[in-house]
Amino acid sequence: xxxxxxxxxxxxxxxxxxxxxxxxxxxxxxxxxxxxxxxxxxxxxxxxxxxxxxxxxxxxxxxxxxxxxxxxxxxxxxxxxxxxxxxxxxxxxxxxxxxxxxxxxxxxxxxxxxxxxxxxxxxxxxxxxxxxxxxxxxxxxxxxxxxxxxxxxxxxxxxxxxxxxxxxxxxxxxxxxxxxxxxxxxxxxxxxxxxxxxxxxxxxxxxxxxxxxxxxxxxxxxxxxxxxxxxxxxxxxxxxxxxxxxxxxxxxxxxxxxxxxxxxxxxxxxxxxxxxxxxxxxxxxxxxxxxxxxxxxxxxxxxxxxxxxxxxxxxxxxxxxxxxxxxxxxxxxxxxxxxxxxxxxx
Amino acid sequence: xxxxxxxxxxxxxxxxxxxxxxxxxxxxxxxxxxxxxxxxxxxxxxxxxxxxxxxxxxxxxxxxxxxxxxxxxxxxxxxxxxxxxxxxxxxxxxxxxxxxxxxxxxxxxxxxxxxxxxxxxxxxxxxxxxxxxxxxxxxxxxxxxxxxxxxxxxxxxxxxxxxxxxxxxxxxxxxxxxxxxxxxxxxxxxxxxxxxxxxxxxxxxxxxxxxxxxxxxxxxxxxxxxxxxx
Numbered sequence: 001x002x003x004x005x006x007x008x009x010x011x012x013x014x015x016x017x018x019x020x021x022x023x024x025x026x027x028x029x030x031x032x033x034x035x036x037x038x039x040x041x042x043x044x045x046x047x048x049x050x051x052x053x054x055x056x057x058x059x060x061x062x063x064x065x066x067x068x069x070x071x072x073x074x075x076x077x078x079x080x081x082x083x084x085x086x087x088x089x090x091x092x093x094x095x096x097x098x099x100x101x102x103x104x105x106x107x108x109x110x111x112x113x114x115x116x117x118x119x120x121x122x123x124x125x126x127x128x129x130x131x132x133x134x135x136x137x138x139x140x141x142x143x144x145x146x147x148x149x150x151x152x153x154x155x156x157x158x159x160x161x162x163x164x165x166x167x168x169x170x171x172x173x174x175x176x177x178x179x180x181x182x183x184x185x186x187x188x189x190x191x192x193x194x195x196x197x198x199x200x201x202x203x204x205x206x207x208x209x210x211x212x213x214x215x216x217x218x219x220x221x222x223x224x225x226x227x228x229x230x231x232x233x234x235x236x237x238x239x240x241x242x243x244x245x246x247x248x249x250x251x252x253x254x255x256x257x258x259x260x261x262x263x264x265x266x267x268x269x270x271x272x273x274x275x276x277x278x279x280x281x282x283x284x285x286x287x288x289x290x291x292x293x294x295x296x297x298x299x300x301x302x303x304x305x306x307x308x309x310x311x312x313x314x315x316x317x318x319x320x321x322x323x324x325x326x327x328x329x330x331x332x333x334x335x336x337x338x339x340x341x342x343x344x345x346x
Numbered sequence: 347x348x349x350x351x352x353x354x355x356x357x358x359x360x361x362x363x364x365x366x367x368x369x370x371x372x373x374x375x376x377x378x379x380x381x382x383x384x385x386x387x388x389x390x391x392x393x394x395x396x397x398x399x400x401x402x403x404x405x406x407x408x409x410x411x412x413x414x415x416x417x418x419x420x421x422x423x424x425x426x427x428x429x430x431x432x433x434x435x436x437x438x439x440x441x442x443x444x445x446x447x448x449x450x451x452x453x454x455x456x457x458x459x460x461x462x463x464x465x466x467x468x469x470x471x472x473x474x475x476x477x478x479x480x481x482x483x484x485x486x487x488x489x490x491x492x493x494x495x496x497x498x499x500x501x502x503x504x505x506x507x508x509x510x511x512x513x514x515x516x517x518x519x520x521x522x523x524x525x526x527x528x529x530x531x532x533x534x535x536x537x538x539x540x541x542x543x544x545x546x547x548x549x550x551x552x553x554x555x556x557x558x559x560x561x562x563x564x565x566x567x568x569x570x571x572x573x574x575x576x
Contacts, residue, residue, distance in 0.1 A: 049454055251435050254395070255496070256425035257452045345397050 053264035060241075060265065061272050071237050071273055075324065076280025078230050082223035083312060083320050084285045089215050091310050096208060103177040103205075107168040107189055108197040118166045121194050125168065130176035130185050139164040165196065179206070227327055230277065234270045234331030241266060242339045250345045263336045267329060274328020278321040285312050347373040347504055347535040348394065353403035355389050355559075363389040364559045367403070371537060371552075373503065376530040378546045379539040381556035387539040390556065391508050394537070395429045396420050408504060425453060428497030430507035434489045436481040442468070442492050443477040449500045467499040468492075471525065487518040491525070498529060505529060507538045511545065519545055527551075 061068045109118055115138060125134045137145075142164035147156060176185055182200060190198040242249070252262050293309045300307035312320070350369040356362050364386045371377050379387050392398040393405050396412060405412040408426055415423060436445050446467055450460045468474045471491040473484075481489050490510060497505060507526065511519035523538075523545060530536045540546055546553055555562040 046454075052451075247435075248437050248439075251437060252448070252452065253421070254397070254424065254429060254435065255449045255452060256421045256423075258421040261421075261452055 049261065049264065050268075054268050057265045057268035058272055060269060061276075068273075071233060072276045072280050074233055075230050075273060075277025075328075076284055078226040078233070079278055079281035079320055079324055080284040080288075081226055082219055083281055083316065084288060085215075085219045085222065086316060087285060087289065087310065087312055089212060089219060090313075092212060092215075094310055095307060096205070096212075103172060103182065104201055105170040105172065105186060105189060106199045106201065107170060107192075107195050108199070109166040109168065109194050110196045111165050113166055113194055115166070117194065118168070121192065122168060124192075125170060125189075130172050130181070131170055132173045133171040135169040135171075137167040137169065139166055142167060227323070230274065230324070230327045231331040231334070234273050234328045235335040237273060238266050238270050238332045238335035239339055241269060242335065242343070246343055249340065249343045253343070254345045259340065263340055266336050266340075267332045270328040270330075270332020270335075271325050272328070274324040274326070274331070275321060276324075277328070278324025281320055281324070282312060282317055347371055347375070347408060348537060349404075349406040350393075351404040351406070353393065353400045353405055355386075355393065355398065356401040362559055364393075364400075367561050369554065369561060371535060373535050374530075374533050375552065376527065376536040376549075377538075377552040377554055378549070379537060379554045379556065380541055380543065380546060382541070385556040386559040387541075387556055388508060389559075391429075391506055391537075391539055394504075394506050395427060396424060421452075425449065425500060426502050426504065428500075428502040428505045430490070430493050430497045430505070430510050432509040432512045434481070434493045436489060436492055436496075438480060438482050440480075441478055442473065442481060442484070445481060445492055446477075446495045446499050449496060453500060455500075463499055464495075467495040470498070471495045486513050487522070490514065490522060494522070494525060498534075503533075503535060505534050505536045507536075507540075509540055510538060511540060511542055516545075520548075523549055 107121075109121065118136060118138075122134050122136050125131050139162045143156065143162050146152070146164065170189065172182065172185055176182060186198055186200050189195060249262055289309055289311050296307070296309045348369065348371040350367045353364060353367040353369075354362060355364040367390070379390060381387055389398065393400055393412070394407055396415070400413065403413075407423075410423055412423075437448070440448075443464055446464045447460050450463060455463075465474060465477070468477055471494050473488060473491055473495065476484060476488065476492075481492055484492065494507075494510070497507075505526065510526070511522050514522065519542060526536050526538060527549065
């Protein structure tokens with residue numbers, strides 16, 4: 001069983017590709033040792049393999065631009081919905097944030113309290129630490145205001161005397177305006193002998209915050225549902241890709257490809273779909289906000305506000321892209337786990 | 347290199363494809379496997395390529411006992427066996443070069459080595475000028491040679507071919523067989539399944555005959571010698 005490489009035709013200058021490593025004098029067991037690459041080479045090969053798969057999969061995505069784009073668009077819309085709602089909520093919060101400063105308590109004084117006595121109450125309130133400012137609206141002022149704005153001025157002429165009480169508008173300090181601090185102040189003011197009724201103009205703000213909390217929770221629920229949708233979309237896309245490449249997978253397995261090697265391009269394909277879908281979502285949200293910016297500004301001008309529509313902040317963008325990538329990877333991983341094992345050469 | 351010990355293969359639907367096979371092919375030898383269709387040739391090659399597992403008995407290839415081999419190890423074992431298929435099993439959406447390079451890419455070889463070794467392999471089968479074309483534009487014989495180039499590119503110690511000349515005319519068949527003989531000359535163990543009796547006898551190598559799943563006694567075989575050598 002001598003090695004006979006030297007007997008080959010001289011015309012073939014290239015050394016035999018088949019065998020130079022084989023020396024038949026070795027025992028067959030060592031010759032057949034499973035060829036795993038050595039540690040350092042393995043490390044390098046590992047990253048090279050990933051690098052290749054990363055770009056191979058991007059190449060495949062770009063080779064079918066239309067179908068890829070459609071999948072990416074669906075993922076983009078699915079991710080854009082929660083992202084867009086998040087931005088909308090943030091904007092509502094931004095608008096309402098200033099309103100907390102505008103908390104005021106209306107004190108309706110007992111009827112029949114003279115103006116001088118009302119002024120004493122104003123002075124008394126002004127000395128309280130929690131109170132920033134007190135505005136006294138006399139019955140005459142209240143009547144004039146009512147006449148001017150309500151449109152029922154004619155009805156007032158029928159009355160013999162002024163039905164309006166003195167009203168004190170109490171504006172608490174910022175510290176006292178906190179939801180927890182405002183309640184004791186309200187109780188205290190209610191207890192004043194001259195006060196008939198104390199009303200906190202903040203109930204509606206509390207309700208608004210409650211509604212926004214529901215909105216936030218709703219965005220989370222919606223995001224979870226749509227994340228599931230993205231998972232299914234990517235999973236299905238990868239399942240089809242695996243089916244389309246059935247023959248290729250078979251051949252690769254036959255010539256010694258590991259499962260890791262075969263699944264890598266599919267996993268990266270899922271990653272690409274997810275990340276590109278997230279980019280699409282960012283574009284959709286940004287475009288929508290750009291379209292809304294004009295009308296919103298016009299509305300805010302009508303309210304004498306210089307409110308600017310907020311966009312998707314960098315952190316949220318990062319979250320969307322990361323979530324897209326992870327969902328894509330997970331969807332692909334699920335599909336690969338289910339379908340790659342089924343393909344065995346026959 | 348190839349060692350079968352009382353090997354049998356039963357299929358759920360169709361009885362025993364192989365029964366009681368004992369076989370020894372030493373490293374560096376070349377042998378033909380022949381017999382009628384359905385005699386079990388393909389099944390035997392599938393056992394060697396780990397495409398199927400034996401129902402009983404021991405298949406030991408290249409020092410590896412296949413009955414004790416976990417699924418995880420299969421890819422690494424297959425890298426040491428160059429398999430050539432009757433229907434080539436080439437990837438038609440890739441060039442000839444990429445097809446031949448695939449085993450090296452799978453094994454994670456450096457880029458420079460891949461270039462060099464693929465060219466060497468293609469040169470060996472005489473297709474160096476076709477490296478940039480798709481396998482679809484090649485003739486049947488040329489496609490078969492691409493398959494051979496791919497099988498030998500990572501220098502496996504064992505080559506197994508299933509009807510490599512099945513669809514070729516006699517002259518091309520002889521060329522392909524001579525190619526295998528050349529690989530054998532440099533030390534590769536070669537096992538070829540073929541029903542082309544004329545061609546096989548002309549090659550003057552060991553011939554294994556399968557009939558209804560059993561291995562017939564070979565006229566020139568010397569199993570005892572083989573045992574001793576092992």
